[in-house]
Amino acid sequence: xxxxxxxxxxxxxxxxxxxxLNCSFTDSxxxxxxxxxxxxxxxxxxLLLIQSSQREQTSGRLNASLDKSSGRSTLYIAAxxxxxxxxxxxxxxxxxxxxxxxxxxxxxxxxA
Amino acid sequence: NAGVTQTPKFRVLKTGQSMTLLCAQDMNHEYMYWYRQDPxxxxxxxxxxxxxxxxxxxxxxxxxxxxxxxxxNFLLGLESAAPSQxxxxxxxxxxxxxxxxxxxxxxxxxxxx
Numbered sequence: 001x002x003x004x005x006x007x008x009x010x011x012x013x014x015x016x017x018x019x020x021l022n023c024s025f026t027d028s029x030x031x032x033x034x035x036x037x038x039x040x041x042x043x044x045x046x047l048l049l050i051q052s053s054q055r056e057q058t059s060g061r062l063n064a065s066l067d068k069s070s071g072r073s074t075l076y077i078a079a080x081x082x083x084x085x086x087x088x089x090x091x092x093x094x095x096x097x098x099x100x101x102x103x104x105x106x107x108x109x110x111x112a
Numbered sequence: 113n114a115g116v117t118q119t120p121k122f123r124v125l126k127t128g129q130s131m132t133l134l135c136a137q138d139m140n141h142e143y144m145y146w147y148r149q150d151p152x153x154x155x156x157x158x159x160x161x162x163x164x165x166x167x168x169x170x171x172x173x174x175x176x177x178x179x180x181x182x183x184x185n186f187l188l189g190l191e192s193a194a195p196s197q198x199x200x201x202x203x204x205x206x207x208x209x210x211x212x213x214x215x216x217x218x219x220x221x222x223x224x225x
Contacts, residue, residue, distance in 0.1 A: 032211055043202060044216040051211055089155070093212055098143060098162055099170060100204075100214060102155040 002027045004092055006103035014111050019077035021106050023090035028068045031095040035064050035075050038087045038105070047088075048075070052095065080110045113138050116217035118203050124223045125193045133188040133220050135203030141215075142208040144186040145170075146178060148199040149219075155202070161186055162208070193224045 003026040013019060023033070032051050036044040048057045048064040050073065056065040061078040077084055089105040119134045135144065146158040157170030159178040167178045175197060177189045186205075190197060203217040 032213075034214060036216075043218040044204075046213060046215065049211055049213045091155075091214070093214075098160060098168075099157055100145070104152075104154040 002030075002092055002094060002101040004090060004101045004103040006088075006090060006106050008106060009104065010107045010109075012109040012111060013080055015080060015082060017080055017110075019075075019080050019084065019108060019110075021075040021077070021088050021090075021108070023073040023075070023103055025071045025073075025092045025101070027092075027094065028071055029095045030068065031093045033064075033066055033073050034091050034093065034100075035062075035073075036089045036091065038089060040087075044089065080108075082110045082112045084108060085110050115139065116203055116205055116215050118201075118217040118220050120220060121218065122221050124225065125190075126225050127194060129193050130189070130191050131193065131222075132190075133201055133203075133222075135186045135188070135205075135217060136184055137203075137205040137215070138184060139205065139207070139215065140183070141205035142183070143206045143212075144180065145204040145206075145214070146176070146186065146188045147202045147204065148172065149202060150199050158188065158201075195224045198222060198224045 005024045034049045035047045050066040063076040087105045087107045091100045091102045116137045145160040147155045161180040164183040201220045204214045206214045
C-alpha cells in the first residue's frame, strides 16, 4: 500500500523567504504526483502535476520536482508572501490502480 | 465551466437520519471520487467510480452507499447517519487519459448530532 508522508506538519517563515515543502512516497510505481493548496474551510486547488516521466514542473513562483528512485517530491515557493499561507498537500496516483494517496499536508504560515 | 460542484454546502443531521450528497461535474470526466477529511486523519477515500454505472469501495466505505447513474453525477448516500460521520466531504473527478489531473469540489460540511 502506498504511504505518502509530508514533513514538517507545520512551517512558519518571514515574508520573502523561499519555501521548501517535502513529500515522500513508498511505492515508486506512480502515474503522477499532484500538489494541492487548501485554504481553511475551503476545497483543494490543484497547483502542479508532475507526470512520472517528468523531473519537474513550474508555474510562476512554484516549482515542483520529482525523484521516483528516491520516492521524493519537493515543492519550492520562491519569495513567499502572506497570501501563500495555507495547507499544502501532495498526492500520488498509482500506475496500477485508480486511487490517489494523500499526505497529511504541511501548514504554512508566512509572517508579514 | 462550473467544474466540480457539490450540494449541499452545509448540513446538520440527527443520528439515524438519512441524506444524499450530490456531486456534479461538467468536464466529461470518467473517474469520480468521494473523500472525507477529518482533523489528524487527512483525506480518506470512501468510494469511487471509473465510469457510468460502475462504483467501487475505497478505504472507508462502511455506512455509505454511492450511485453513478449518469456520467456527470456521483451521489453519496448515508442511510442511517452516525456522529462518526461528522466530517467534511469532498468530491473529485479526473479524466481517464492524459495526465489524470484531479479536480475537487468545494466540499460539504456535515454534522451529525
